[in-house]
Amino acid sequence: MSPNDSKTTPDDIHVDLDAEFKASNIQELLDQLDRELIGLKPVKTRIRETAALLLVDRVRQKMGLTAGAPSLHMCFTGNPGTGKTTVAMRMGEILKRLGYVREGHLVTVTRDDLVGQYIGHTAPKTKEVIKKAMGGVLFIDEAYYLYKPENERDYGAESIEILLQVMENNRDDLVVILAGYKDRMDKFFHSNPGMRSRVAHHIDFPDYSPSELLSIAKLMLASQNYRLSPEGEKAFGEYIKLRMKLEHFANARSVRNALDRARLRQANRLFLGAKKNLSKTDLMTLEAEDILASRVFKEGALDLDGDEGADHSA
């Protein structure tokens, strides 16, 4: 059965959607996503929907029902540390598995990589980045910096212009993902309505709950061959609750920073400790005391050594 021509395809031919689904390995991909990304319900829902759409599209194509390739440009908004960049990294691989992009690599850029410094510098720079991203995903972090309304002669607008054109004309060559904090992205779209209408998917990343943050912490530690002792886990749960009330809380990024500091304290504890003959378990385990030494517990203040996960440079 190879009905490629819509004119010759009779209406009563059936396609087994289940078989197609199994053949595409999409379930495996979604399961992996569930395992490795904690929380993020809206994101997973959207990826599932996209997967379904692309699968149905493929089946439709077999039946000779053609439609234009769907636009998959996306916008990720959310607070600091909610996993926007992490998901974008995955997106390339996901879209490749779904057969939407050819290569599935991710090119991460910020304003500096797109906007030039003098007249005539911006267009070639932007185009070079676009060419590199073709066949994959172009991830523009903090996209709102592209547009600076206070400076009329800013070259950012030129870059946006080129991006818009490519997003429209080369839709099946690359996927553009914009990311940034919610309020500023809204402002950015407000002043660039063309951009808003070309980005079909707006995904908001919710903040994590304390229990989700604890699971994230465990996942992060596991990937670095560490683990929390039962008491350590309880202490870290407490730490997260206290830390969330303090300023500059940046979700998973704050967790990562806290874990890095805990590793530091663990190393120090092992070094100063009486026990010089260490087992593998000793080296792997973070104890409650490593966590409880944080200033968050003692004084209700931030640790000094660089706990600034949140970007407060604005």
Add this chain to the structure above:
Amino acid sequence: MMTNQGNRVTQGQFSFLPDLTDAQITAQIKYALSKGWASSVEYTDDPHPRNTYWEMFGNPMFDLKDPAGILMEINNCRKTFPNHYIRVIAFSAVRGVESVTMSYIVNRPKKEPGFGLVRQETDGRTMRYTIHSYATDKPEGERY
């Protein structure tokens, strides 16, 4: 005797074949990318076979993963110079090679007038022979 009907310029790869289609060009670029060669687009309106250094259309494209970007640049060049010769070259940066490894024409003028034989009489009764493109009688930019 006319072995090259239509006076088609034959230099680089595939030049004795009919013009490459975009799909064929994409396949060639893909091959170059798979080898890690950097492609670039060049153009000229001087068809002399010893004219090796053509004008560059933009910078060479390094670190690309997909042929679409290069094809886009080819099409830009075709739009800018519809009646020039345009070729794509692939550069290998491998130590010891460090030179162009592929070169093929992707666009040519609609009408190629061909070459004439020029005879020059020198010392004694010695004859020197050279070829001369009819197109280059006109100034650059107005040849085709």
